[in-house]
Amino acid sequence: MMAAPNRKLFFGVLTSVCFFVAHHAQSAETRALIVAGLGGEPGYETEFQRHANTFANRLREISNDITLLLGELANRDAVRSALAGINQRASADDALVLVFVGHGSYDGEHFRFNVPGPDFTATDLAGWLEPVPAERQLVVVTGSSSGAVHAPLEHTGRLVITATRSGDERNATVFARYFHEALDADAADIDKDLRITAQEAFSYAANGVSHHYASRQTMATEHPLSEGPDGAIVLAQLTSLPTIDPVVSPAYEHRDALEEAINALRADKNSYLTADYYAELQRLLLELVVVEMQIEDAAEEGR
Amino acid sequence: MRFSTRSSHYRHYRHYPRPGIPRLNRPCRVIVALFSWLSIVPPGLASEAVDAPPESAEQMPLVRCHALDDTGDETAQNCYLELLRSELDDAVRGEALWRMGNTGAANRAFRRANQTDPGNPELLTRWGLLFIEVHQAADAEALFTEALTIDPLYTDALLGQAKLLADRFEGRAQDLISEVLTREPEHPGANVLLARLHLEVGNVDTARTVLTGLIDNTLETGERLDSYALLAAADHVSGETPSPWTTRALELNPKFGDIYAVPAHFYVITRRYTEAVELLEQATRINPDHWPAHADLGINLLRLNRFVEAREHLEAAYSGDPYNAEVVNTLRLLDSLSNFDTISSANLVMRLHKSESSVLAPYVREFVRDTEEIMAPRYRYKLERPVVIELYQHHDDFAVRTAGLPGIGILGATFGDVVVMDGPSAKTAADGFDWVSALWHELAHVVTLNATNNLVSRWFAEGVSVFEEWRYGPSPNNSVPFSFLEAMKDDRLLPVADLDEGFIRPRYPEQISVSYLQSGLLCLFIADNFDDGLNNILEAYGDGATTVEAINRGLSLTPEELDEVFADYLDERFGGVLARLDELRETTRDAAAAFKAGRWTDAMTSAEQAIDLYPAYVGPASAYLLLARAAEHGKIPEKRMAALEGYWRAGGRDPGALNNLAQGYHDDARLDEAIAVQSVLARAVPLEAEHHAKLGDWLSAAGRHTDAVFEYESVLALAPHDKASAHFKLASALHQLDRTKEALRELLYALEIAPRFRPALLLLVEINQ
Known part of the structure; x- marks a missing residue:
C-alpha cells in the first residue's frame, strides 16, 4: 500500500473551492432552448411553466445562451425561429440542449407538440435541428406520448430523452417533476463529480417515476426512455466550479490519466482476483488523492 | 402472478358424502347424494337401505x-x-x-x-x-x-x-x-x-x-x-x-x-x-x-x-x-417460490422474496425473538418448534397460499407454526396496513393455537391477538372505528357464547371486523379485571373446554354474566362518545368541509372539537391529521406539531404524518424524539430507502453508530439510486465503530462507483493514516 498523503494539508482546504473542474466538456458553449407547451388547464399550465423556469435557471449556471419560451410565446414559429438563431451562433464544439415540457399527442404516424396556435410535429423539429452544427445534442420531451419522437429525431450525436417509451402511453406524465428535481439533487450525481449530466438526470428521473407508481401500487402509465450517445452533456453543477488554472494543468492531465486507469481497471474487473482488484483500486485512488491535493493547493494559492 | 377466480371464494365443502366410485377417475360426487333425483338404491343392494320407494x-x-x-x-x-x-x-x-x-x-x-x-x-x-x-x-x-x-x-x-x-x-x-x-x-x-x-x-x-x-x-x-x-x-x-x-x-x-x-x-x-x-x-x-x-x-x-x-x-x-382453480393457483404459486429466499435457523424459517429478504429478515427475526422471550411466557407457553414466516409481495399470492383463491379480505393467516401474510409491499401503510402489527397479531396466534393444540375458539384467538396488538405490539393503540360504535349503538354485538358466528357466518357487511374489535375489547377487559383471566381461559380451551366451559372455568362467570359486566365496561368507556356520536360525525364533517373550502381557522376549530369528543380516534379521516394540515396552511407551526404529536401519542401511524413529525422534531433540534418517530416509520415502511437513510443520518449524528449501520445496510439492500453515498455512509459508521476492514471494503465500493467522491477520498486517507 502506498504511503498516505499529508493528512493535515489535505484536510486544510475544504469547503469553498471545488477541486473537480469541468474542463473538457464545458470548454465549449452549451446553447439551450426551453419550451413550455400548452397546459390545457390552469394546473398544468402553471406546472409546465414552473418546470421550464427551473430548467432554465439551472442551465444558466453553465450557459449564457438560453432561450425560454412560455405561454403564448411558445408557439411553432417562435420555436423554429429560436432554433434558427442558435444555428447562427453555434459551432461544432457546442452542445445543444432542447427541452420541451408539455403535452404531446400521437396519431399513430406523427407526434405533435401541443403549443399555442398550430402544433408542430417531431418531423418538423427534426428538420429545424438539421442545420444546427452542434455535434452534441440533447432533446428532452417530458409529456404524454413522447416516446414517439425517438424515430424522427434519431441523429448522430443526439441523445433523446422522453417520458414514455412509445406514442401509445398517452396519460399525463410525472417525468418532468423528477427530471427537474434531479438537477438539484446530490443523489442524482452518481459519480460524485458535482455535475449532473443528462444521463444522470435521466437515470434519477426514471428511478423516481418507477418509485412513484410502485409506492402508490398503481400501474405505471409511463416508462421513460433514453436513446442515443451519452455525450456527457452537463445540465447542472452542484457547486461553483473554478476555471482551469494553466499553472496546474499538468496535474489535471495526471488526474485524467489516473481516472482513465481506474476506468480501465473497472472494465477489466473480471480478470482480477477480488483482493487484487481492490488493492489496485485503492492504490490508484490514493494516488488520485495526491493529485487532487496538488490541484487544491494551487487553487488555494491562486485565491 | 394472475390466478383463476372461477371457483367461489371459499373452499367448497365438496366431500359431502357420496359413495365413491373407485377407479372411475372422476371427482368426488359431493352433491349427488344431497339432492337425489334418480339415485335411489334398490332394496337389498345396500344392507342398511330399507324400504326404498319403487322407481319407474x-x-x-x-x-x-x-x-x-x-x-x-x-x-x-x-x-x-x-x-x-x-x-x-x-x-x-x-x-x-x-x-x-x-x-x-x-x-x-x-x-x-x-x-x-x-x-x-x-x-x-x-x-x-x-x-x-x-x-x-x-x-x-x-x-x-x-x-x-x-x-x-x-x-x-x-x-x-x-x-x-x-x-x-x-x-x-x-x-x-x-x-x-x-x-x-x-x-x-x-x-x-x-x-x-x-x-x-x-x-x-x-x-x-x-x-x-x-x-x-x-x-x-x-x-x-x-x-x-x-x-x-x-x-x-x-x-x-x-x-x-x-x-x-x-x-x-x-x-x-x-x-x-x-x-x-x-x-x-x-x-x-x-x-x-x-x-x-x-x-x-x-x-x-x-x-x-x-x-x-x-x-x-x-x-x-x-x-x-x-x-x-x-x-x-x-x-x-x-x-379446480384452487389447485391450479396453488401449483402456480409453488412455481413462483423459486423467487423466494428460504432462511432457516433454530427457531425460525423465513420465506421472503429475494428482492426484500435482506431488509425484512432482521425485523422478522426481532419479532420472533420477542415472541419467544416475552409474548409466549406471558401465556405460560414455550415455543417448541421453529416458526415459519412467509411474507408475500402481492395480496393475491398470499390469498392463494391461504385459501387457494385470490380475493380474500384478510391480511394474514396462521396455521399452527406457519404464518403467511401480506408483506409490506402487498399493501401500503398509507392505506392503513401496518405489517408489523399484522405480524405481531399472527405471532400471537402461533402462541394461542399451539398452547391449546389448536382447540382455542375463534373469538378468543382473535381477541388475544388484537389485545396483543393494542397493548404490547409494535404500534400499540386501541382506536375503535365508528363502525364499531355504530354496531354498539344498534345493539349488534353478539353474546360471547355466539361470538364465533360473527367470524364464520357474518350477517352484516362489517360484522367480521366488529367481531374482531369486540373480541379484542373482551380480552382487554378480562386482562384488566381478572387476575390471570386470559391464561385461565386459554388453559381451559387447551383441555378441550367449550366457550361456555372456558369462561366458567377461567372467570367463574357464566357467559351471560360476562356479557353483562362487559356491557357495563363498554358503556363506561364509550358511553360518552356514543351519546355524542352524531355530533362527532357532524363536527368531523364540518372540519373536512372547512378545510376543503380553505377556511383554515374554521377547520382547526372543528377538528379540535372532534378530538375533544374522541381523543383516541386515529383511524381514517382522523381529526388530528386534518388539524395538522389546516394548521400548516394557516401557518401555525406549533399547532401543527401539537396535532401531529397528539396523533402519534394516540397510536396514529400514517406514514406521511410520521414523516412530518419526525422532520419537525429534527428541525426543532429534538433529535431523540425525531429518531424515535423515524424508527417507527422506517419499520412501518421498510422498503423505502429514504426513511432508512434519514434515520441512519440522525443516528450517526446522535453517535448511535451500531444502529446507523443497520439502517445503512437496509438502504443498500434496497438497491438505492445513489449507491456510492450509501456505501460511503455505511463505511463512515463502521469506521466510527473501529470496524476498519469492513469500513475500507464499503469505502472502496463507493469509490469504485465514484472515484472523485471527495468525502470518501478523505476517509480513505484517514483510514490509511
Missing part, C-alpha cells in the same frame, strides 16, 4: 348402476357403459356420464336435454349441481335461480342455493334450509346440510340430534353415508375417536373416502391441520381417485410446511380435476 321402469338401469357405484362396486363403470349404449334420454345419459367422471360430456347431455325439455326445474337443478362439482358456482346459481323462477318451491333448487351459500360461509344458507324444513321436516338433504352448519359453528350435540333422527328413517345409501360421515365428524370434533360411524360407512362402501375427508373439513376449519392431513391421507389411501381429497391434502400439507408432499398431491388432484 325407465329409471331402473340407472338406479342399478348407481347402486353399484354407491357401494363401491367396481363393475359400476361397465354398468354405465352398457346403459349408454342403449339409453336415448339425454337427462339419463348426463347422469351416467357424470357418474363416470366425464363432466364435459355430462354437461353437453344436460344441455341437449334442456333443449328437448325446456323449463324442467328438476333437470335445471341437476345441471346446476353438476356445475358446482366443476367449480362453476356462478353458472350453478343461475340454473338454480331459473329453476326457482319456474317453481319457487322446488326444494332441490333451494337446497342447491343453500349449498352455494354455505360454501361461502354466508349466514343466509340457514334461512333457505329452514324454509325447506318448514315444509318438509324430514327432508334428508336439508337435514344433512343443517347438521353440517351446526357442526361448523361447534353445535355438536344439535348436529348429532339432527343426524341420529335422520338415520332412523328410510334413506338411500348415499344419504346414509352422508349422515355417517357427519356423525364421524362430530366424534372427531369432540375427541371421541375412533368413531364407530367410520366402520359402519366402510362396511357399506369400503372405498368411501369421504368418511375421512368430511371430518377432515371440520379439522381444517378449526385449524387442526395435522389431524386433517392424517385423515385426508387415509381418504386418498382408500380411494386414490378422490381428487378433492388430494387437493385438500396438498393445500393442508402446505399449511404444515410440507412442500414436497404437498406438490405431489396437488399434481395428483390436477391430473384428475384440472378445473
Whole structure:
C-alpha cells in the first residue's frame, strides 16, 4: 500500500473551492432552448411553466445562451425561429440542449407538440435541428406520448430523452417533476463529480417515476426512455466550479490519466482476483488523492 | 402472478358424502347424494337401505348402476357403459356420464336435454349441481335461480342455493334450509346440510340430534353415508375417536373416502391441520381417485410446511380435476417460490422474496425473538418448534397460499407454526396496513393455537391477538372505528357464547371486523379485571373446554354474566362518545368541509372539537391529521406539531404524518424524539430507502453508530439510486465503530462507483493514516 498523503494539508482546504473542474466538456458553449407547451388547464399550465423556469435557471449556471419560451410565446414559429438563431451562433464544439415540457399527442404516424396556435410535429423539429452544427445534442420531451419522437429525431450525436417509451402511453406524465428535481439533487450525481449530466438526470428521473407508481401500487402509465450517445452533456453543477488554472494543468492531465486507469481497471474487473482488484483500486485512488491535493493547493494559492 | 377466480371464494365443502366410485377417475360426487333425483338404491343392494320407494321402469338401469357405484362396486363403470349404449334420454345419459367422471360430456347431455325439455326445474337443478362439482358456482346459481323462477318451491333448487351459500360461509344458507324444513321436516338433504352448519359453528350435540333422527328413517345409501360421515365428524370434533360411524360407512362402501375427508373439513376449519392431513391421507389411501381429497391434502400439507408432499398431491388432484382453480393457483404459486429466499435457523424459517429478504429478515427475526422471550411466557407457553414466516409481495399470492383463491379480505393467516401474510409491499401503510402489527397479531396466534393444540375458539384467538396488538405490539393503540360504535349503538354485538358466528357466518357487511374489535375489547377487559383471566381461559380451551366451559372455568362467570359486566365496561368507556356520536360525525364533517373550502381557522376549530369528543380516534379521516394540515396552511407551526404529536401519542401511524413529525422534531433540534418517530416509520415502511437513510443520518449524528449501520445496510439492500453515498455512509459508521476492514471494503465500493467522491477520498486517507 502506498504511503498516505499529508493528512493535515489535505484536510486544510475544504469547503469553498471545488477541486473537480469541468474542463473538457464545458470548454465549449452549451446553447439551450426551453419550451413550455400548452397546459390545457390552469394546473398544468402553471406546472409546465414552473418546470421550464427551473430548467432554465439551472442551465444558466453553465450557459449564457438560453432561450425560454412560455405561454403564448411558445408557439411553432417562435420555436423554429429560436432554433434558427442558435444555428447562427453555434459551432461544432457546442452542445445543444432542447427541452420541451408539455403535452404531446400521437396519431399513430406523427407526434405533435401541443403549443399555442398550430402544433408542430417531431418531423418538423427534426428538420429545424438539421442545420444546427452542434455535434452534441440533447432533446428532452417530458409529456404524454413522447416516446414517439425517438424515430424522427434519431441523429448522430443526439441523445433523446422522453417520458414514455412509445406514442401509445398517452396519460399525463410525472417525468418532468423528477427530471427537474434531479438537477438539484446530490443523489442524482452518481459519480460524485458535482455535475449532473443528462444521463444522470435521466437515470434519477426514471428511478423516481418507477418509485412513484410502485409506492402508490398503481400501474405505471409511463416508462421513460433514453436513446442515443451519452455525450456527457452537463445540465447542472452542484457547486461553483473554478476555471482551469494553466499553472496546474499538468496535474489535471495526471488526474485524467489516473481516472482513465481506474476506468480501465473497472472494465477489466473480471480478470482480477477480488483482493487484487481492490488493492489496485485503492492504490490508484490514493494516488488520485495526491493529485487532487496538488490541484487544491494551487487553487488555494491562486485565491 | 394472475390466478383463476372461477371457483367461489371459499373452499367448497365438496366431500359431502357420496359413495365413491373407485377407479372411475372422476371427482368426488359431493352433491349427488344431497339432492337425489334418480339415485335411489334398490332394496337389498345396500344392507342398511330399507324400504326404498319403487322407481319407474325407465329409471331402473340407472338406479342399478348407481347402486353399484354407491357401494363401491367396481363393475359400476361397465354398468354405465352398457346403459349408454342403449339409453336415448339425454337427462339419463348426463347422469351416467357424470357418474363416470366425464363432466364435459355430462354437461353437453344436460344441455341437449334442456333443449328437448325446456323449463324442467328438476333437470335445471341437476345441471346446476353438476356445475358446482366443476367449480362453476356462478353458472350453478343461475340454473338454480331459473329453476326457482319456474317453481319457487322446488326444494332441490333451494337446497342447491343453500349449498352455494354455505360454501361461502354466508349466514343466509340457514334461512333457505329452514324454509325447506318448514315444509318438509324430514327432508334428508336439508337435514344433512343443517347438521353440517351446526357442526361448523361447534353445535355438536344439535348436529348429532339432527343426524341420529335422520338415520332412523328410510334413506338411500348415499344419504346414509352422508349422515355417517357427519356423525364421524362430530366424534372427531369432540375427541371421541375412533368413531364407530367410520366402520359402519366402510362396511357399506369400503372405498368411501369421504368418511375421512368430511371430518377432515371440520379439522381444517378449526385449524387442526395435522389431524386433517392424517385423515385426508387415509381418504386418498382408500380411494386414490378422490381428487378433492388430494387437493385438500396438498393445500393442508402446505399449511404444515410440507412442500414436497404437498406438490405431489396437488399434481395428483390436477391430473384428475384440472378445473379446480384452487389447485391450479396453488401449483402456480409453488412455481413462483423459486423467487423466494428460504432462511432457516433454530427457531425460525423465513420465506421472503429475494428482492426484500435482506431488509425484512432482521425485523422478522426481532419479532420472533420477542415472541419467544416475552409474548409466549406471558401465556405460560414455550415455543417448541421453529416458526415459519412467509411474507408475500402481492395480496393475491398470499390469498392463494391461504385459501387457494385470490380475493380474500384478510391480511394474514396462521396455521399452527406457519404464518403467511401480506408483506409490506402487498399493501401500503398509507392505506392503513401496518405489517408489523399484522405480524405481531399472527405471532400471537402461533402462541394461542399451539398452547391449546389448536382447540382455542375463534373469538378468543382473535381477541388475544388484537389485545396483543393494542397493548404490547409494535404500534400499540386501541382506536375503535365508528363502525364499531355504530354496531354498539344498534345493539349488534353478539353474546360471547355466539361470538364465533360473527367470524364464520357474518350477517352484516362489517360484522367480521366488529367481531374482531369486540373480541379484542373482551380480552382487554378480562386482562384488566381478572387476575390471570386470559391464561385461565386459554388453559381451559387447551383441555378441550367449550366457550361456555372456558369462561366458567377461567372467570367463574357464566357467559351471560360476562356479557353483562362487559356491557357495563363498554358503556363506561364509550358511553360518552356514543351519546355524542352524531355530533362527532357532524363536527368531523364540518372540519373536512372547512378545510376543503380553505377556511383554515374554521377547520382547526372543528377538528379540535372532534378530538375533544374522541381523543383516541386515529383511524381514517382522523381529526388530528386534518388539524395538522389546516394548521400548516394557516401557518401555525406549533399547532401543527401539537396535532401531529397528539396523533402519534394516540397510536396514529400514517406514514406521511410520521414523516412530518419526525422532520419537525429534527428541525426543532429534538433529535431523540425525531429518531424515535423515524424508527417507527422506517419499520412501518421498510422498503423505502429514504426513511432508512434519514434515520441512519440522525443516528450517526446522535453517535448511535451500531444502529446507523443497520439502517445503512437496509438502504443498500434496497438497491438505492445513489449507491456510492450509501456505501460511503455505511463505511463512515463502521469506521466510527473501529470496524476498519469492513469500513475500507464499503469505502472502496463507493469509490469504485465514484472515484472523485471527495468525502470518501478523505476517509480513505484517514483510514490509511
